[in-house]
Amino acid sequence: MDNSFNTMNAFDTEDNIDLKQELRRYLRYWPWFVFTVMLLLIGAYLYLRYAPRIYETYAKVKILDESEGLELPTSAFIFKRSNINLENEKEILTSYLIMDRVVRELNLNTSFYEEGTIQTSQIETLPLTFKQIIEPDSISKTISYKINVKANGLEIIDVDTEEVFSFSEHSTLNSDTNLPFEISLRSEASEKDIIGKTFLINFKSIKNVALGLKAKIGVEAIGEQSDLLKLVITGESKELSEKILNTLMDEFNRDGIYDRQLVSKRTLDFIDERFVFLEQELDSIEVNRQDFKQSNNIVDIIADAQLGLEQRAQSDEELFRIEHQLTLSDLLENSLKNNTESDLLPANIGIENSSINVLITDYNSAVINRDRYLSSGGANNPIVQKAVTQVENLKANLNRSLETYSNQLEASRQQLSSRNRRFSGTVSQIPEKEKLLRAINRQQKIKESLYLLLLQKREEAAINLAITEPSIKVVEYALTGGNPISPKSHIIYAGALLGGLLIPFGILYLMFMLDTKLHGKDDITKVSSKIPVIGEIPFKKNKEDVVFDDPDSRSALAESFRILSSNVDYILPVKDDHKAKVIYCTSTIKGEGKTYVSINLSLALSSINKKVLLIGADLRNPQIHTHIKQDKHNPGLSNYLHDGNFNWRDGLRKGFDKHPNHDILLSGDIPPNPAHLLTNGRFTKLIEEAKDEYDYIIVDTAPTILVTDTLLISQLADATIYLVRADYTEKNLLKYSVDLSETGKLKNVAYVVNSVGASKSYGYGYNYGYNYGYGSNV
Template sequence: MNAQNMNSQNSEMHQERMLQEEVIDLRQYWRIVDRFKWRIAALSIAVAMLTAMVVFSMTPRYQATATLMIEAEQPKALSIEEVYGLDSSRKEYFLTQFEILKSRRIAEEVVNRLNLVNHPEFDPDQQSPSIKDRIKGWLPFLASREMLTEEEARQLKLESVTDEVSSRLSIAPVRNTQLVKITFESESPELAAKVANMVAEVFIDSHLQAKLDMTKQATSWLNDRLEDLRLKLEQSESRLQTFQEQEGLVDVSGVQGLAAQELNQISSQLIQARQEFKQAESIYSLVQSRGADVDALASLPEVLNHKLIENIKQAEIDTARKVSELSRRYGPKHPKMISARDELESVQDKLRSEVRRLISGIHSDYETAQSNVVALERELQQAKTDYQLVSRKETRYNELKREVDVNRQLYSAFLTRFRETSETSGFEAANARLMDPAVAPRLPAKPKKALIVALALVVSAMAGVMLAFLLEALNDGIRNPEDVENKLSQRMIGVLPWVDHDKRERLSLATFFDSSQHSFAEAVRTLRTSVVLSHLDRPAKVISVTSSVPGEGKTTVSENLGFALSQMEKVLLIDADMRRPSVGKEFKLPPYHPGLSNLIAGSNTLAECIYHDEKSGMDIMPAGTVPPNPQELLSSPRFAKAIEVLKSKYDRLIVDTAPAQVVSDALIVSRIADSMLYVVKADSTRQKLVNNGIGRLLQVGAKLDGVVLNQVDTTSKTGYYGEYYTYAGEYAYRAPGVSENAQNVKPKATSEDLEVA
């Protein structure tokens, strides 16, 4: 029944521990801080004092700031609107200017102008040697063996000072403006202001000098180019003039226009002549085809359409009509008829004569048109040749003239730029203006002593707290009831506080009866009550006490639990740790006093092996003679029989056994024990050892009632122990004396009560 109750309790404790793990217990953290509070405070104060000593020994540093406005566009003297023009959209330009301000060239120029190389703050020769230099002096092999010339040493010194100045210089642009803050840090407020202003001045001067150098370089280059362009222009003009003289050209465009006009006229004439020739050729062909027949020739359209032929034809028609009219009135021999017929014949003869003349003219016109076409074609060919010659001359002329024009334009452009550059070279327009010069500060900027000391105090306190948490995390010892339940999954059946005594000696047996140690006595009585209440249905007559390793106080717990139980019952304390027995020594028994080993071996009687303590009223059975084989004695039936006999003579048997992790004696004793108490020294024994020891006991079926946490530090007034022992001290039970204990003491067992086989 007890085993079932214990298993049920262990299961409930395990579930409760799992629930507690899911909730962050802030009180646990506060207890850790409270336990280490004086060490944390000591660490914080020590660090703060050390920081204060270092900070107050540091040389104060001053910071001076100058404000510089950087122009976005370079002003031009030829456009007055651009002198004050600003352009905030060119971010790359401002970033470039910021980097120029940070450049080494600016810092080096500042060093040279202010002669900082010889300033005591920067000159290594005027300063006390640093720790590094001292170490090099102490260790010659670390020193540089390279011999430097005077110039090399001076240059090296300049570079060192320049690096130092650059490291103290800070360039910070003002957001969304064209302003930049130039800040310098120095031990001297005047020097800080002077260097900050000098950086701005050097930056402005360097830009002006760069512009001046560029202007000079541009002027020199333009001058050289102008001379070359002038020579090229003169040479091109000379070639053009020579060509005109050689070709006799006055107005090339006019000559080419005249030649083109003449060529067009000849072409038109040739076209017209060819048309006339074709017409004459066709008429001529018809005439040739009709031969010498005048009547046939007269019927040709070309002949009939001739004006003269038309007139003669009309005259012939009129004369014939007249003859016809006269023939109706007169006879053939009438003079009018004769005159009319003569007139008609005369007209017809004239027609034939004109036809012959016209035919002769057609032949002449044909030959004339043919010769005219040939002449015009020859003239056109000559005109083409002349026009091509003029075109070639014009092409060459234009080529030479273009060369002259280009050279003249280049020369004019360079001459104009050269004169502009020469005229504006004296205008020095800066790209920046010093808006707010730096002034010598009155208060140092570094170090902020109060702030540094306060931060050191806070940081060291935080570091101390973190270190306390780390130590707490690394410490896997059992420190409080929560650890017993959470880490060991066991019930804490009792807590014994630490009692001040010499750590090299055991706790005095009189502590339980000392009126000044009432807290310890009350803790022992509480343990007694827990043990008794754990077995109400069936009292545990045999109580075994063990631990993981030696030195945890299992013997002290056994003795004091016996003292508490002996106030109400008849108790026997048995020292079953026959390897390192200590109960007999505690009660001042001689080493040869018989005990458990002698009883089991049968060399002594029960009465001879028991010692009665008059002060506490408790009987003690020491370990006796140390045997070579303690485990065999404890495993023998005689040991179990002896325990059965003693159980009939005493109300309680408290068995002090060897540590469970050292030997297996406790496992053997657990088989005959009704209850086992596992003693753990607070904040000492590692969790793994305790778990292993408890696990070994549980594997063999030991009836483990719980863990007794021994030597607990109760000096803290916060948390579980402080409150418990504060209140317990007010209501602590004080034993009136030994006489009261003696009332409960029963007669000792005699030798006849035990038969030893």
């Protein structure tokens, strides 16, 4: 046997694919496709019927520039890009700090669900009066309760512990329980609507809910050159999703407003602190002035000289202005030194140096940016470290500027003092008391003007605090689309339809790809075009009516064997001796139908008035006796081969009453050495003697793959009918029969395909085995 036999696959010889045949091959299973499509469409309908509807809610906001607020854009705006960093604003919008505020504002760590027959859907609120007792911050893990509303009361079940709380009325207010909430009916009218329903209450930790909300909300910029942001959230409840987005925008706006109010609040605090000291100093000056006048009996002083007084007054005004600036500079410098945490500084308190005012403004902006970045990122964040360094640099610059400014003022004051001393010579006649009184008046005036200035700045800061501009402009409040984004019916139905076609196609494709059985004549011709196929026997469902016992039958089975008997004549060699023609029926393995075909072929030949002898030469597994209801141990071929005194004619049987020209020689007793008996010469003698008495000799031989019985007597045949069975015979076994024919081990071989159309499925297994057992006759 060729070593390549076991690995040869019949499909290896296929070079071309007949698309029409392949299509017909799949369309044969159209009920599978229809059933699968209908099944998946029904499944899609049920899924769409009970799947939760997910809606998309969105809102749009414009981030306002702090330097612009709500003012209309100017011509300069067209040529100046906004300094808003949308990426930072997006991070702040979805920061845990903002989400925590939203969760607390809406109490999102408590969620409600209504349990239906098939699905459980989320609802915004319970149709009951609900009061939460447990503090949100005390919830560290998920706690769930199931509420069954019955006609006679309430049943509350702790899902984790399965503890049941029963109430005889529709309220828990009058019962002493350790439940973390209280519920009761809102009104008698609502009782009818909720009886028989089941609700779920879930308590979750604020942290987990905030983190979940953070992951759920999407923020994206609208366009590359725009300051607009789009906020998106998906959920089952439209109302709840809209509340979340609107609350998120409010909290973000409040956070921005709070940052802008920090400067005003710090200015107010600074001024309030200075008021305490100024009031004490003014009171002290007033008391000193009063005491000075009383002790010196001074009521009024007449000016000495108009010129001297004017020069002195002018000098005093300049000195007053410089001392005023020195005082403000000292106050601001002390505040900056005492400000160890680098907090905000008061702005616009009267310093006349524009560079210092610009530095104060830049310093306060840097502090606000630093605090904002710290709230959304860690201390090791490069952006945060950069902001901290910027604050420290500005603080150092401001310190140096104040020192320089103070030095300049001090130098100016010394110059003015020197001038005043020169002017004092011109008014030396003015009593010393007048000088002292003027000093007191000057100090009083300085403190009063400073007090009034701080009072004015305090009012300005209070006004700025009250009218702080918003940090965002809401372009669109939360809106929810009318149609759910999930599930999408057209996609689900299209997927179901496509799946209904692809699933059976894929299964069939795998079945066909893994199929190793032959199914008809085409499979044989693909392997061997030299050996003819002379017959195709249809599959017979009724196993009891498989014998062609009526010569006049017009059944499909009878016609197929008549066609086979006619085709057999074409392959038989032409002889002039008028002796019987010997036809062998064999197969590769057991179960391919050689006995079945042998009997019916012999009957088909007998029905045309030919004398036919059917010999059961399968001595190992005889089956002919089962079709004629004869005893298996009746004398037959084995008895003749073994016993030289036994006449084979004594073993002939008439198995079919309507076929008088049909004789059967059974196999006889099963011998221990069939091969030895078949080669002892008596089988050849039997064939030669029978040729003189019959027109056809049909020999039912043993399968060829495991035993050599058929090959030992194959030279006596005029033709060899080689049986293969559709949906049963392996394609690679054909190579073996082709090899037997090509090597001459079998003479004049022709194929017959048995059980054609037995099954539309190409998925029969491999469990028939290669053993040569004793069982089925087909």
